[in-house]
Amino acid sequence: MLGLHGISYRYAGYAEPVLHEINLTLADGEIVGVVGANDAGKSTLCLVASGLAPGSIGGGLSGRLTIDGSDMAGRPLHEFSTRVGIAFQNPATQLSGVSGSVFEEVALGPMNLGLPARETVARTRAALTTLGIEDLREREPRHLSGGQAQLVVLASLLAMRPAHLVLDEPTAQLDPEGTRLVGEALRALAATGTGMLITEHKTDLLNRLCSRVVVIDAGRIVLDGPTAAVLADGRMEQWGVEPPSPIRLARALEARGLDPGLVAGALQ
Amino acid sequence: MTAIALEGVGFVYPDGTRALAGVDLAVAPGEVVAIVGQNGSGKSTLVRHLDGLLRPTEGRVLLDGQDIADVRVAALAARVGIVFQNPDRQIFAGRVRTEVEFGPRILGRTPGETAAAASAALAAVGLAELGDANPYDLGFSRRKLLALASVLAMNTPVVILDEPTTGQDARGVVRIQRVIQEISKAGRTVIAISHDMRFVAETFGRVIVMGAGRVLLDGSPSQVFAEGVWPTLASTYLEPPYAARVGARLGLASTPSDALLIGELERIGAAHPG
Numbered sequence: 001m002l003g004l005h006g007i008s009y010r011y012a013g014y015a016e017p018v019l020h021e022i023n024l025t026l027a028d029g030e031i032v033g034v035v036g037a038n039d040a041g042k043s044t045l046c047l048v049a050s051g052l053a054p055g056s057i058g059g060g061l062s063g064r065l066t067i068d069g070s071d072m073a074g075r076p077l078h079e080f081s082t083r084v085g086i087a088f089q090n091p092a093t094q095l096s097g098v099s100g101s102v103f104e105e106v107a108l109g110p111m112n113l114g115l116p117a118r119e120t121v122a123r124t125r126a127a128l129t130t131l132g133i134e135d136l137r138e139r140e141p142r143h144l145s146g147g148q149a150q151l152v153v154l155a156s157l158l159a160m161r162p163a164h165l166v167l168d169e170p171t172a173q174l175d176p177e178g179t180r181l182v183g184e185a186l187r188a189l190a191a192t193g194t195g196m197l198i199t200e201h202k203t204d205l206l207n208r209l210c211s212r213v214v215v216i217d218a219g220r221i222v223l224d225g226p227t228a229a230v231l232a233d234g235r236m237e238q239w240g241v242e243p244p245s246p247i248r249l250a251r252a253l254e255a256r257g258l259d260p261g262l263v264a265g266a267l268q
Numbered sequence: 269m270t271a272i273a274l275e276g277v278g279f280v281y282p283d284g285t286r287a288l289a290g291v292d293l294a295v296a297p298g299e300v301v302a303i304v305g306q307n308g309s310g311k312s313t314l315v316r317h318l319d320g321l322l323r324p325t326e327g328r329v330l331l332d333g334q335d336i337a338d339v340r341v342a343a344l345a346a347r348v349g350i351v352f353q354n355p356d357r358q359i360f361a362g363r364v365r366t367e368v369e370f371g372p373r374i375l376g377r378t379p380g381e382t383a384a385a386a387s388a389a390l391a392a393v394g395l396a397e398l399g400d401a402n403p404y405d406l407g408f409s410r411r412k413l414l415a416l417a418s419v420l421a422m423n424t425p426v427v428i429l430d431e432p433t434t435g436q437d438a439r440g441v442v443r444i445q446r447v448i449q450e451i452s453k454a455g456r457t458v459i460a461i462s463h464d465m466r467f468v469a470e471t472f473g474r475v476i477v478m479g480a481g482r483v484l485l486d487g488s489p490s491q492v493f494a495e496g497v498w499p500t501l502a503s504t505y506l507e508p509p510y511a512a513r514v515g516a517r518l519g520l521a522s523t524p525s526d527a528l529l530i531g532e533l534e535r536i537g538a539a540h541p542g
Contacts, residue, residue, distance in 0.1 A: 038409040038437045089408045089435060092354055146353045146431070147307035147463075172434045173353065175306045175463045177505030201437055204510075242438040245466065245510035252526045258533060266517040267510075 002026040002049060002084065002164045002195055007063035009048050014059070018044045019219045022063070026164065026195040031186065033206035033227065034199040036216035037240025042199040043089055045216065046168045049197055051080030067164070082113060085162035089169050091149035094156075095141045102144070102152050103128070103137040109160040120159075127155040130185045132178075146173035154182060158189065165189070165196045171205060183209055203231055207244045215239055269297030269455050270331055270347055270425040272318060278326035279313055279481075287313040288481045291327070297425065298455045300448060302468040305478035306505040311461045312353070314478070315428045318459070319348040331426075346375050349424035353431045353461075355408070355415035364406075364414060365390070365399035371422035382421075389421035392447050409435045416447065427451055429460040433467055445471050465509040469493060469524035479504030493524035 004024045010017040019041050026032055026049075036042050047053035054061050055077045065072045067083050088094045099105035106127055110120040128134045131151045136144070144152060150173045157165060167186075171179040183205060190196060200206050206213055206227065213230040215223040217239050223230055236243050243251070246267075250260035272295040279288040287310045295301055303311045316322040317329050320341040328335050331347060349371075352358050361367035368386040377385065390396045393413040398406065403414055412435060419427060429448075433441050441464075448458050448471055462468050468475055469489040477485035477492055477500070484500050485492045493501070493508040495516040501508060508516075508524065515523030515532060523529035 036437075038435070038440055039407050043407065090354065090356065092356065145307055145312065146434075169435060173431065173463075175505060176465070176507050177306055179463075201435070237438060240437040240439050242441070249511060249514065249526050249529070252530060253533075256530050256534070258530065262533060263514050263518065263529075266514045 001028060001066075001068055002197070003064075003066040004045075004049060005064040005066065007048060007061065007065065009044060009053055009062075010060045011044075011053075012058040012060075017060075017219065019048065022048075022221055024049075024197075024214060024221065024224070026197055028163070028193045028195050029190050030212065031190050031196045031198065031210045033210035033213040034197060034216060035201070035203065035206065035213060035236075035239075035241045036199075040216045040240070041219040042216055043168050044219075046086060046166045046197070046199060050084045050086035050166045051075075051077060052086065055080065082160075083162060084164045084166060085157040085160055086166045087150075087153050087157055087168060087170050089172065091146065091153040091173070094153045095149060097142070099141055101137065102133070102139050102141055105141045105152055106155045106159050109156050113160060123159040123161070124155075127158040130158060130181075130188070131155050132181050147175060147178055150174055151178060151182070154185070158185065161194075163194060165194055167196060167198045169199055169201065171200070171202060179205060201242065203242055203244045207231055215241065270457065271295070271297055271333070272426065272457070272459075273330040273333075274314075274317070274327065275330070276327035277314075277317060277324045277329060279310075279317070279322060280325045286481055288317075288324075291481075291483055293476070293483065293486070295457060295459065297457055298452060299474060300452045300458045300472050301460070301474045301476060302472035303459065303461045303476045303478060304463070304465070304468060304506060305484075309478040309504055310481040311478055312430060313481075315350065315430065315459060315461065318426065318428060319350050320344045321350075345424075346422070347424055348426040348428065349419035349422050350428040351416050351419045351430060351432065353434065355411040358415045358418070359403045359411060362402055363399075364395060364401050364403055367403055367414060368418045368421045371418055375422060385421040385423060386417075389417040392420055392450065393417045394443055409437065409440055412436065413440070413443075416444070420447070420451075424456070426457045426459070429458065431461055431463065433462065433464050441467060448472075465493070465506065466511075466525070469509045469512070470527070477501065477504060477506065489524040490522040490528065494522035 004022045007022040008017045009019040034042050107120050107124040110123050133151050171182050210227045213227045214221050231244050253260045274291050274293040277291040280286045305311050369382050372382040372385045393416055432444050451458050475489055475492045493512040511526050511529040512524040515529050520532045523532050
């Protein structure tokens with residue numbers, strides 16, 4: 001269980017906080033989606049939930065971050081890294097830059113956790129297979145495309161098997177097939193008890209994946225509830241969020257005076 | 269205005285990976301073209317041939333009928349602007365405005381023209397208020413818009429966008445749609461790579477579907493998302509947009525966007541409520 005309790009956060013050098021009074025809990029095995037306009041505070045929330053803000057980048061935090069009940073205030077960063085995995089929005093900034101091959105890159109995490117070689121290799125192979133990128137294993141990480149790099153970053157996280165995952169737009173650069181594979185991998189991981197916080201603009205994906213969605217606007221949580229209810233809220237566009245395709249189409253039909261019932265159920 | 273032609277273009281990377289095979293394409297000035305296909309299908313490799321960043325290992329690339337094999341990249345930069353997928357591969361200045369002014373300045377525009385081009389480009393992408401900001405203080409989505417502005421400011425006859433909507437919220441996507449429409453209205457060509465089929469169907473007049481380095485389909489959104497070619501789309505792991513699937517289920521003609529689906533429902537006289 002990951003908990004943010006009344007958390008406000010201000011970046012170093014900023015006069016004002018970017019996050020205000022955030023209350024959010026992530027249960028084991030739960031997938032929670034986070035939506036909101038660009039600059040609403042989604043990526044900052046990811047940094048705070050993973051301990052990197054303020055742990056690595058400084059700044060001022062008030063409120064409490066708890067993991068499995070223990071208050072993480074003042075804990076060293078390495079304690080976070082074994083419990084919360086984070087995928088940055090831009091995979092190019094996450095690749096280690098020290099690995100000569102994708103296999104080495106994915107193995108780096110489990111190796112640094114001090115796992116035996118046999119276990120490291122097994123986890124690395126499993127992560128590459130899960131995301132359908134075994135064929136990239138000998139490739140140099142710096143020569144990967146954006147989408148391939150994103151899959152390698154996710155494989156690196158899967159190989160570490162953290163209890164909680166924080167994913168900042170994990171499918172932004174993926175093709176529809178890559179998006180589908182990532183969705184399946186995350187769902188399988190959640191079934192083993194991993195809790196996940198996912199920021200995404202692809203509400204069609206969140207619609208399929210999440211039990212709960214929260215909306216952030218100007219650094220505050222303005223809505224938190226079951227996925228279907230939140231994504232159908234009439235204020236989503238005002239918050240800079242594109243509704244899922246079926247809802248968008250139904251609204252477009254209504255706007256033309258047509259009955260959304262004409263298409264309802266067409267793809268059930 | 270610039271016409272683009274690819275004749276039998278093939279490309280093999282130095283490590284032996286074949287990325288393109290037998291690509292024949294003609295793009296007229298002012299066309300708005302999307303290129304879609306799975307990761308690794310050759311989309312980025314293809315567009316890098318248009319500004320000389322890559323040179324074909326087979327076939328020819330022509331701009332306005334001229335083979336560009338021997339034309340330097342610097343000379344092509346005035347004709348073909350490219351916005352990379354990752355803005356951090358493009359941005360280098362410490363100030364937003366300096367970044368956007370670099371392109372027109374290096375093309376030899378006067379200081380007055382450079383300033384005007386930068387202002388117009390920043391306004392088009394919604395960054396007019398952030399001219400003095402450091403690009404690295406901006407979030408990822410705004411850095412993407414900045415990279416777009418820096419290419420717009422060069423006013424090239426051809427603009428190439430590699431996944432322009434990545435990381436953009438609903439408003440950002442609409443802004444990019446407007447930018448593309450404006451470029452097209454001015455008679456300039458836009459070629460964009462995208463994985464967002466709804467954005468593609470709503471924004472582009474022509475869609476090229478690639479798979480394994482070849483052109484699989486080439487036509488209007490209604491043609492390439494028509495039910496009859498779904499198996500071809502599936503071969504490159506693409507799914508037609510939601511509206512196309514709904515339309516097919518209802519037995520309508522190809523309707524790849526909400527607007528086309530609604531138009532088709534109205535055409536066949538679907539009952540209004542009440």
